[in-house]
Amino acid sequence: MALPVRDQMKYWGVALALFLLVLWWLGDVILPFLLGAAIAYLLDPVADRLQRLGLPRVAAVAIITVATLLILVATILLVVPTLATQAVSLTERIALLIERAPDTVEGLQTWLSGRFPGFVERFPDFADIDTTLRDMLANATQAIRDRAGSLVEGVLASASGLVNVLVLFLIVPVVAVYLLIDWDRMMAEIDTLLPRDHAPTIRRVARDIDDTLASFVRGQGLVCLILGVYYAAALAAVGLQFGLIVGAIAGFLTFIPYVGALVGGILAIGLALFQFWGDWVWILVVWAIFQSGQFVEGNFLTPKLVGDSVGLHPVWLLFALSAFGAVFGFVGFLIAVPAAAAMGVIARFLTARYRESSLYQGSGSRGS
Template structure:
């Protein structure tokens, strides 16, 4: 006999609470397994396609593993050293900009005083802006140095941090390969455990969650890749220093709505102001690169690659990332999107059930008014 709805809600609620408690308690421990499961989930369609052309599951997974290994080696040997070099140079350049900011302000004051003689008399606080800026930069620099010193000291003092990174790189591929080999069998076993009376409904909801999550992750991943390459190439063409690292940052952060263009644009325009000061054509060109990128993303890339059917509203996604990241740390950020997609699909399903209920329609089962 089926359990009453109230009892089912109690069991599912208790299961959700246990899951969240385990996520909070075992966050760092389950990180490699969460990453491995995510990799296996993303690569399962590739393995299925290889199986459809006649390859065995084991051979399909072996081919995928070899290709991913080659891509990883190429990334480590070719791309990552360049990104690290530009990141180090960028940090040094930012330090030089901070140290030279008072002199730049003094030159700007002199230019304003020469071009507009009455400006300083009308705004006397402007004459003392150099001292204010110098004090502010000194405080910021000291805070950054103290925080950086603490972080570096902690990183150097803790061998376990480095050990955990090595373990992460070793465990994640192994977990992903084993899960990818047994993925279809695991799904089949889970399906066998579903209550027979509700199995069709659960399958339909799970299929909707899979479509939503897969469409978002794969589509948004392509959007991030395309925009990252575009920003990096375009900034390099206009001659902006550190254009590659700025483009990579902007492309990666595009996964978070509005953040990628905002952070990348501010960083690129700030660098352009110091590099091309006085040559406004190139500064405007850098601004136009990010404006055009946002236009193409909003009107072409996201509608075509992600689509409106995904149903993950940007505000809902931002809330999920913020909430799960704050409570569960880095693991929370990893599971935020899957959980947001799942909750969104479940909310739409429950809304449809409510609209089809007698409570919403105001009629009994025979169509008579129950008011």
């Protein structure tokens, strides 16, 4: 005898609440396992394709593991040092601009006084900007000295964090390899645990969720990689300083529509204004790089690689990232996209059921 719908909702609600409670309680403890599961999920289609070519599952996973490690090592050796160097140089440039800000303002005051003799008298507050900036920098320097002990504690905490990162890099590959080997077997075992009355519906909804995730995560990840390489290579080709790191930032943020191009474009054009001031052709070239990237993404990459049926609206995605990140921390950011995709698919499924019900159609639907 099947359970009443009210009892089923109660049991599933309790199960969901317990799952969220355990997720919040464990926190960063399950982070390596979530990362490993995400990597296994992303690479499972590749392993399935190698299996269809005649390779055993273990051999397919071994090939994928070796290829991934080679790509990772090559990236670390070739790209990461350059990005780190440019990041440090960019930070030093910003610090230098801040340090020179009072002198710049003083020079501007002198120029305005000579060009417009009555300007400083009409705007006396402008004359005090130089003093205000110097006081702010002096206060900041004093605050750093006063908090030297806190800085030392922060360094020690960073060392502890470095150990955690190393442990993370050791655990995640192991978890990913084991899950990738047993992925199909685990999915089959989970299928046997589904309630028999609802198994077909759950399978259909799960397939829709998988299609949404596959289209968004795998497709959008490839779009991010392509655009990141394009932006970095194009900005480096025109000679823009810190072009590689700006391109990497723009490519990484592309998974949120328009944000990557907006942030990367502002950074690149701002740097181009400092570097190419007066040479407007190169500034326009930097602007054209991001415009062309947006055109290619909107007309070719996203329709071909991601598709139009993903159903993850940018606002919904931002809300999921904010909500899950605030509640569960970094782990929340990892589960935000899968959770948003699952909730979106379930919401569409429930909406379709609602439209088929007499609650929506009214009493007239019974006689039709």
